[in-house]
Amino acid sequence: MNEVSTHPVAHQHTAPTGFIRKYVFSLDHKVIGKQYFGLALVSVFIGMVLSWLLRIHLAYPDYHIPLLSKLSATGAPGGVMTPEYYLSLLTMHGTLMVFFVLTNAPFAAFGNYFLPIQIGAEDMAFPRFNMMSFWTTFAAFVVMMASFFVADGPPISGWTAYAPLSAVGGDAGPGLALGQDLWAISIAIFCIASLLGALNFIATTLDLRARGMSLMRMPYSTWAWFVTSVIALLAFAVLLPACVLLILDRVAGTSFFIPAGLVLSDKLQAHSGGSPLLWQHLFWFFGHPEVYIAILPSIGIIATILPVFTRRPFLGPKALIGSMVAIGFLSYMVWGHHMFVSGMNPFSATIFSIPTLIITIPATIMTLLLTGSLYGARMRFDTPALFCLGFISVFISGGISGFYLAQPSLDTYLHATYFVVAHFHFVMAVASLFGVFAGTYFWFPKMFGRMMNETLGRWHFWLTFLGVYCVFMPMHYLGLVGNVRRYSAFVDDYLAPLIPVHRFITIAALLTGAAQLIFLWNLIWSRFRGPVASENPWEATSLEWSTTSPPPFDNFGGKHPVVNHGPNELGMDGPDGTDFLMQTAPPKNS
Amino acid sequence: MGVDVQDAIHVGQKLGGSGLPPVIKSPRVHNVALNDRPERSETGVWIGIFAIVMTFAALTSAMIVREGVALDWRHFQLPKILYLDTLILLASSWTLETALAKIKESESQFSAGMAWLDVTLALGGIFVVGQVLAWRVLAGQGLYLATNPSSSFFYVFTAAHALHLIGGILGLGYLIYKLSRIKSAANTTGIRATCLYWHFMDGLWLYLFVLLLARM
């Protein structure tokens, strides 16, 4: 006889009714996760289209894009973008991708959906905060997009918004008045949303784990979301005051970041005494942990998915978790490596380079463990598995280029070149996104009750894997030549011979972008027409696979699962002739 | 409860793996207000405290850097009212503890405890008024937000703290509302969380006050 336990009165027990409560202002973490996923999907397509526009302009500067003049008559008269509009689109590309895609998709979207389920909870610890954090993120998105429609357009100071360019206001150039204000306000709102989200993740992981779900039995994806949310809590708490100070410099006449004696647009600026380097320190103190916020959840997702397809336990769970925690800790010590030639004390450069190089150790450990987990396996090569393999390859590539940039003596040459662009795109745009792809193919059946199309998935993988190497590997060579980044045109003597390489990259980028439409089509088509999924189509072990596809509104149909195993019980003699034990299976000696 | 029993059994069998229904005891999380286990809301406040500490740490280091980087820092006297304000906030922590002791003690003391809660709330409000008065004193001396980096940081720090304290006031108000309806501490959630946050605001103010005294 099943006992139904008493529930804490923390949230609703009846499924919500009505369209608004079910799909709009929902307290259900699963709906909120899907909302984040949708927002990330919209953001990534906008960000990708922006990258196409940038790449076309670089490779074919005279090419007219008629739609562009419709978007901004001043920014792109006759369909050819002005230098300032190039920088505006560049800024928005980076901002959308880093904040609204890479913080949202692997972390907020999948984390919101699956963290409570993977630990056996009915919902997040604070469902109302959860709903607020999505809608606050959405508000930040709206404010950010509004900058496209103001007179001067979006800001041109990059996603890094260095002062005083970003702080003095309109005298510094186009896009730096209202556009920059909107940017700063949007990011401040985003900080608040992220803080709420991180708080929820941490409280949920600490307090709501089911019986038997010790910390060491949590799936690696949950561990990654947990460590990431601790990083995010501390990092966004620093970016928020930085944005406030920036806004004050812009609108209230303060001088936190603006020194005396600046002459802009022939006007002597009234500010004095501020420090541009202070902005850089505050920003990068957030900014470096931010990139680990972008990559860690994907690492956790890959480590969760890979064993399901190798049909054997992950090699070295404790080492993996230890490495994640080590990276989280070390991520706060390295921010100065973005500032080696910034004018900060050069001795600090040596100091910062040491933890920067040390952080490669846990990253290498994780890569080796992932690769080693393949050894001797009998692998199932479904699409999620392919993206796992692809992840390892691109993570190696992106990580290796980090070795160069971590050394100040090399950074003096490579800083602000395409070498840096290659590095961060490999680890963030490619590796992190491969984790999102793997997660999507893997968890789509659970979220929507239908399988994605395997053929389309394979096409998507092969084209994307080859494509990203064609786009980003050549950028290393450009960097070695000294091709400077954030240039809207290549007019310097030494850059002209590199145009053919840029054309190759542009074409590869357009083709790789087009391949993503396969993924988009697969998502939409499978949502409505995909074959119906069983509860556990991949024969995986974690708790989400022990409930229906999709799960009921309270995840486990009123029950509280009891956990007897870690997620690693794969590749042995399981019940009913299977080769695995789910986490909720009875203990082995029963 | 709205859960179909058949569905529950069905899912329950899935959870059991081999078909054995899971043994359910009371869930890990209690919302009993007064037992030793932290409530969910208290955990949430602890986590929030970490974030708020980071924010003020960032502002503190920004201030230290800014003071050191240029020669334009002008020291000024903190308005005397801030000393009184500090005492008021300290007193409010004391009244809060007194209130809770009475509320938990017995039914007869409950309404006395509620009165003390009201006093705490009022003291919080008076503190904020005191902050505004302090700003007026400075404005009277010609020290505004942008006048000098020292005054800039003064306003930023005190406004940031006041904003967070107002959050605490709203939270305390909500707790008072809940207690006045439920009329029992044992069945009211969020007491420890509210208390923790209030004391943290107090401690944060003490830190800020000393910092401002030393650097302004």
Place this chain on the structure above:
Amino acid sequence: MGKAFAVLVTLITLVSIAFFFLHTWWLPPNISTTGRAVDHQLEETLIGTGVLFLAGQLMLGWFAWMASGKSKDAPAKRFPGGAASLVVTAILVVGIEILTLTFVGSKAWGAIYLTPAEPGALRVDVQAEQFAFYFRYAGPDGQFGGIHPEKIDDGSGNYFGLDPANDVAARDDIVVGSLVVPVNRPISLTLHSKDVGHSFYVRELRMQQDFVPGLDIPLHFTATQVGKYEIVCTQLCGLGHYNMKAYLEVMSEPDYEQWLKTQAGQ
């Protein structure tokens, strides 16, 4: 699938490495006394990371190959030594690489940024602004005039805001749009910005240094080869960032003296 992946990843790896190895797109020749150490550091890093890159990708491809097409009954092997061997390998290999690179690299870095310019170096004042570099020499009196931002007037060529009417030292300052220096002589630059952040980058010197508004930042070098080299801005400074450049002209000593005389005469 696994085999296809193995083949593709191997191809990609070999092609990528080939372009690095063949120096198809490469650094320009070094002309700075401190540049050799940087190039040496780069070579070391290329070899070390090249080996890691090759090993990592090939191992991945090999394991993926082996994992495909196996019959269900083949016993699953575990990685020899388990996780522990991998952790130890990572720590040792990466650890040794880190220590070596840090130790050697810090000397290269220190030579450029942690040692002061030689006494008697030729001093040049560099100003970056939206969107040009200007260079100022002290002139025959060996003294730089003071800078007055409120007097800056690009229209009349007073880029630095000098006040020759009242400031004697400013009267013979030479302001030009190119950085002209004699070969094999230590040059000591002082970098300052008129408006926003900029950066000074000369590839052939293997040097880069940001201009920070409000700060005067030193940078010194000795050029060993006559020629004309581009100075480009690498810190996003506004719409003209892509076009902000100047030339470093390294001249023989006699040519430089001649140039200086001509400038001073003007």
